[in-house]
Amino acid sequence: MNTYVIYNKKSNNNHGATGAFKIKELWTNKNLIYKELNEFSTYEELFKSIAPDDEVVLCGGDGTLNFLVNEVDCENVPNPIYYYPTGTGNDFWNDLGKKAGDAPAKINQYLVKLPKVTVNGVTRKFINGIGYGIDGYCCEEGDKQRAEFGGKEINYTAIAIKGLLFHYKPTHAKVTVDGVTTEYDRCWLAPTMNGRFYGGGMMATPNQDRLNPERTVTTMVMYGAGKIATLAAFPTIFKGEHVNKTKIVRIMSGKKVHVEFDRPVALQIDGETVLNVKEYFVETASAE
Numbered sequence: 001m002n003t004y005v006i007y008n009k010k011s012n013n014n015h016g017a018t019g020a021f022k023i024k025e026l027w028t029n030k031n032l033i034y035k036e037l038n039e040f041s042t043y044e045e046l047f048k049s050i051a052p053d054d055e056v057v058l059c060g061g062d063g064t065l066n067f068l069v070n071e072v073d074c075e076n077v078p079n080p081i082y083y084y085p086t087g088t089g090n091d092f093w094n095d096l097g098k099k100a101g102d103a104p105a106k107i108n109q110y111l112v113k114l115p116k117v118t119v120n121g122v123t124r125k126f127i128n129g130i131g132y133g134i135d136g137y138c139c140e141e142g143d144k145q146r147a148e149f150g151g152k153e154i155n156y157t158a159i160a161i162k163g164l165l166f167h168y169k170p171t172h173a174k175v176t177v178d179g180v181t182t183e184y185d186r187c188w189l190a191p192t193m194n195g196r197f198y199g200g201g202m203m204a205t206p207n208q209d210r211l212n213p214e215r216t217v218t219t220m221v222m223y224g225a226g227k228i229a230t231l232a233a234f235p236t237i238f239k240g241e242h243v244n245k246t247k248i249v250r251i252m253s254g255k256k257v258h259v260e261f262d263r264p265v266a267l268q269i270d271g272e273t274v275l276n277v278k279e280y281f282v283e284t285a286s287a288e
Helices: 016-020 043-049 062-071 091-095 134-149 156-167 227-239
Strands: 003-007 032-036 055-060 081-085 116-119 122-125 129-132 171-177 180-189 217-223 249-254 256-269 272-283
Touching: 003 016, 016 081, 043 062, 055 062, 062 091, 062 122, 081 091, 116 256, 129 134, 129 272, 134 156, 134 180, 134 256, 134 272, 156 227, 171 217, 171 249, 217 256
Parallel strands: 003 032, 003 055, 055 081
Antiparallel strands: 116 122, 116 272, 129 256, 171 180, 171 256, 180 217, 217 249, 256 272
C-alpha cells in the first residue's frame, strides 16, 4: 500500500509545500509518494491511476477541498482520503476539533451528502459555507490586495473593520428557509453554513453539525444595527457568542435556503469569491 501526498504549493501564500513535507515527521512508517497538484490534469485521473487500497492525503486549504468534491464523486471513491491543512484559514480543520501539528485525519465521511449552492446559474457543492454580505466583500478586497501585492499576507480582520466603518453598505435581505420568508433591513451578514467556521476562524453557526442526521444547514443573519453597534458585535463571532445578541442576530436551520439582496454584492464559497451576486440558493442532499 502506498500513501500519495497531494499538495498545493500555492496554498498559505505559496508555502504549501513546506507544510506538506512535515507529514514525513508525523508518519515515519508509511511509504509516502509526493505529487504536486499540477502533475495530473484531474483528481479523477489520480484516483484511476492508483490501487483501491492506496491512501491519499490532500494538503491545502478549504478551497482545495472544495475543488476535490466538485470534481470527483467522492461517494464512489474506494480509497481512504486524509486531509492535512496547509492553507491560511483552515476552517474545516478547526471544525473537526483539530490543531496545528496534528497528524492527517481521515475525511471520507465528510465528503459525501454535501449541500449544493446555486449562484448566477452555476451549481456546486460546498464544504464549510457560503459567505454573503460583508464577508464576501472581505474576500473581494483580499483578492484585490493579493493581485496588487503578490504574496503579502492578507489581514481580513482589518478589511472587515474598514468595510464596516467606511466602505460596505448593508442591504435589504429576503431570507427563505424551508418555505418561510423573513425580510431584514440593514443586513450585514447572511451566510449559510454546513460547518461551524468560515472566514479564517469566525464561528458563524456554533450549533451546526456537518454530520447531523437530517443533513440540515444553518443560516445566520446579522442585521438591524448601525455601523458602530455592528462593529462592536463583530468580534463576538469568533467565539460564537454573537448568537446571544438576539436583537440583531437570527439563526435558522433547514434543507432549502434562498437568500436575496436588493443589490448585487460579492459572495464567497469556501473562500472562493464570486462577484455581482443578488441571490443564492442552497439545497441539502436530504432535500433532493
